[in-house]
Amino acid sequence: xxxxxxxxxxxxxxxxxxxxxxxxxxxxxxxxxxxxxxxxxxxxxxxxxxxxxxxxxxxxxxxxxxxxxxxxxxxxxxxxxxxxxxxxxxxxxxxxxxxxxxxxxxxxxxxxxxxxxxxxxxxxxxxxxx
Amino acid sequence: xxxxxxxxxxxxxxxxxxxxxxxxxxxxxxxxxxxxxxxxxxxxxxxxxxxxxxxxxxxxxxxxxxxxxxxxxxxxxxxxxxxxxxxxxxxxxxxxxxxxxxxxxxxxxxxxxxxxxxxxxxxxxxxxxxxxxxxxxxxxxxxx
Numbered sequence: 632x633x634x635x636x637x638x639x640x641x642x643x644x645x646x647x648x649x650x651x652x653x654x655x656x657x658x659x660x661x662x663x664x665x666x667x668x669x670x671x672x673x674x675x676x677x678x679x680x681x682x683x684x685x686x687x688x689x690x691x692x693x694x695x696x697x698x699x700x701x702x703x704x705x706x707x708x709x710x711x712x713x714x715x716x717x718x719x720x721x722x723x724x725x726x727x728x729x730x731x732x733x734x735x736x737x738x739x740x741x742x743x744x745x746x747x748x749x750x751x752x753x754x755x756x757x758x759x760x761x
Numbered sequence: 762x763x764x765x766x767x768x769x770x771x772x773x774x775x776x777x778x779x780x781x782x783x784x785x786x787x788x789x790x791x792x793x794x795x796x797x798x799x800x801x802x803x804x805x806x807x808x809x810x811x812x813x814x815x816x817x818x819x820x821x822x823x824x825x826x827x828x829x830x831x832x833x834x835x836x837x838x839x840x841x842x843x844x845x846x847x848x849x850x851x852x853x854x855x856x857x858x859x860x861x862x863x864x865x866x867x868x869x870x871x872x873x874x875x876x877x878x879x880x881x882x883x884x885x886x887x888x889x890x891x892x893x894x895x896x897x898x899x900x901x902x903x904x905x
Contacts, residue, residue: 748817749816
């Protein structure tokens with residue numbers, strides 16, 4: 632077996648393994664998001680109304696650590712589930728190798744950006760004195 | 762049961778990248794079942810777009826009461842934004858129910874055989890949830 636073939640084989644195996652974990656993650660995170668995402672939507676739009684939501688509403692909510700934890704779990708799982716979906720879409724529909732690589736880089740960068748921004752907001756927020 | 766028999770979802774996930782001329786976008790014209798697949802992608806991408814927007818608007822909490830309330834009042838609480846909120850709810854509910862159907866196809870032995878029933882359950886579930894949910898969401902906007 633030549634080096635090139637072996638490298639290709641290793642790359643193929645690595646990709647197959649990664650796609651298996653991706654496939655598994657979709658299902659596990661999906662099941663958790665059934666509760667977290669639908670729960671969040673129903674809480675904001677059925678139990679409360681969007682007309683109830685304002686700064687002081689969020690302040691009261693985030694005064695409890697448990698809601699910050701809930702929001703953070705939802706943030707992380709939804710971002711990873713969603714951007715992993717976008718990664719699959721890019722993989723399947725962007726034909727040119729170079730463009731695909733660049734697009735995948737953008738997907739990773741955007742994932743990190745939103746993870747960091749969202750986490751920072753949830754951790755750093757403290758109500759302003761007024 | 763081979764991955765191929767288990768349906769398009771698991772097989773494609775394991776195979777990873779494939780050439781464009783074999784992507785299900787073309788198969789979409791041939792098989793009715795691929796509409797469920799296309800709608801799953803479309804709703805997933807739509808919810809992801811909203812999620813990104815939502816992370817940014819929530820970050821306005823750090824900018825203070827005035828900035829956050831201004832955005833909520835001038836966009837989210839406007840009557841013209843409510844169709845988008847209802848569409849978001851519909852996308853979430855469809856993506857959830859169809860996602861559960863995909864999990865059933867992957868992990869339940871009889872999933873493939875009962876897929877027609879599963880698909881009817883997804884469609885029926887979306888209607889059953891969205892009719893009352895839409896009413897509840899829009900009710901505060903029609904009070905005089």
